[in-house]
Amino acid sequence: MSIEEGKQYLLDTYAQVPVVFASGEGMYLIAEDGSRYLDFVGGIAVNALGYQDPGLQRAIETVVRRGLLHCSNLYYNSEAIAAAKGLTALAGMERVFFCNSGAEANEAALKLARKFGNLKSPKRSHIISMVDSFHGRTYGAITATGQSKYHANFDPLPTGFSYACFNDLDSVKALVTDKTCAIIVEPIQGEGGIIPADPAFLKGLRDLCDELGMLLIYDEVQTGMGRCGKPFAYQVYGVKPDVLTAAKALAGGIPAGAMMTIGKANTVFQPGDHASTFGGNALACAGINEMVSRLGDESFNEHVRDMGAYLHQKLEALVAKYPTLCAATRGLGLIQGIVLTITPRTVVDACFAKGLLVLSAGSNVLRFVPPLVVGRAEIDAALSIVDEVLEELQ
Ligand SMILES: Cc1ncc(COP(=O)(O)O)c(C=O)c1O
Known part of the structure; x- marks a missing residue:
């Protein structure tokens, strides 16, 4: 199905990103044309178990x-x-x-x-x-x-x-x-x-x-x-x-x-x-x-705490590296954000172009709410894209 048909038949309640998703796998959403997106939106804090959880x-x-x-x-x-x-x-x-x-x-x-x-x-x-x-x-x-x-x-x-x-x-x-x-x-x-x-x-x-x-x-x-x-x-x-x-x-x-x-x-x-x-x-x-x-399995919660701490630490490093674009980090567990000095949409769009899904919160926060099953390698991959984007924007 085309984006044009989406625009014609769906009411304009969302400012939608131009992609049509067809499937999901682990931490990735896959578009109709086969391109893969690392998902740090998780359906806005919905898809806690990622995609295709057995x-x-x-x-x-x-x-x-x-x-x-x-x-x-x-x-x-x-x-x-x-x-x-x-x-x-x-x-x-x-x-x-x-x-x-x-x-x-x-x-x-x-x-x-x-x-x-x-x-x-x-x-x-x-x-x-x-x-x-x-x-x-x-x-x-x-x-x-x-x-x-x-x-x-x-x-x-x-x-x-x-x-x-x-x-x-x-x-x-x-x-x-x-x-x-x-x-x-x-x-x-x-x-x-x-x-x-x-x-x-x-x-x-x-x-x-x-x-x-x-x-x-x-x-x-x-x-x-x-x-x-x-x-x-x-x-x-x-x-x-x-x-x-x-x-x-x-x-x-x-x-x-x-x-x-x-x-x-x-x-x-x-x-x-x-x-x-x-x-x-x-x-x-x-x-x-x-x-x-x-x-109910404590190791699941422990994983969230560990990944949350890891994500937070990496976000702190980005804030330190780009002080003119980033003001602070905020969050707990796997709801984390960077307070930006520029409009978050610029970063969201640039990350999308590089295959990473992130979103904004409030007027100035870049939000990360990945599936709770996220691992270190995916956090590294996501934040290296954000790093690249900030580097280009500074
Ligand atoms: C704290 C909070 N309450 C309520 C809602 C509304 O939930 P829903 O979109 O499922 O109606 C949201 C959605 O973002 C939310 O973040």
Whole structure:
């Protein structure tokens, strides 16, 4: 299929790079013309196991052969029960609602938070999120997203949201009223520019929520499922939420989302409150079960920590080598970035021309979110391309 046909028939919602991918193999995506691209985008932190992972393929094939891809949430299916049990154990949570995407998981969290608040006192529905956050593109999630560029021209947005400064506890406290029911925050702001939370900030939010009876929601759509060197980034911080959302890598590349709860958040939703036709379907849950089993193996998490440290060290070397183009490195595990002094798109495009896929985050960060199975040789290969590109641009 041609790019021209893509341009004609797909709506213009993405600024797409001119390539048509046809297959994947390990750490590489392969275009229709056979050219191979080393993939440090991983479907934007989705394809944690790379391409053609035998375990994931087996898990999917088993469900396909059994013939039950979907059976409606009017009934239980065994893959979903196993996924619920395994995922909540992995995440240190207790119950889960399955859906299909990150936005949908956050939408569920926002609805749960408002029901939680309204049950405590009428109209206790105010939600605080952070400036430069990103929570997805549905109306609730986009309103929670603290970036006005995503709001422009989509008025009227739902009311009852306000935006505090990330890592500034006083700015959160200043927004809290007796109508506030929840705070939603990413432990590391991904789309906003790979900005990690200060541990004291998350601890402060936890204490504030406990003191005032509010829910603390972590959006781990990008940082979860092993990306930060533990199954969830909050486990690195050691500060637990009441509600935890996941998607992206949740099912290793099959669309899936999850909103997990613990304690007082467990019983807010009752039958009829919320639903998703495809949520928890057997195919996606087979993918979740495979990811849960892989992340349950400590050596997998150790590999992410090792490769993350290696990638970080190599990025630091590039920052030192090109001080006029690079200002700093940021990140944790295998979500890493370089803060650039030039527009990231220039570097992204030049890397693409040399067979490397990378992407931007925020206005000035070059982002690296490779499949978690990445090895040293691939990190070396990727960063030698970035090195070449920076050399040419300086
Ligand atoms: C932190 C975070 N939350 C939510 C989303 C939205 O996820 P989805 O595109 O699956 O709706 C994203 C996507 O980038 C994200 O990074």
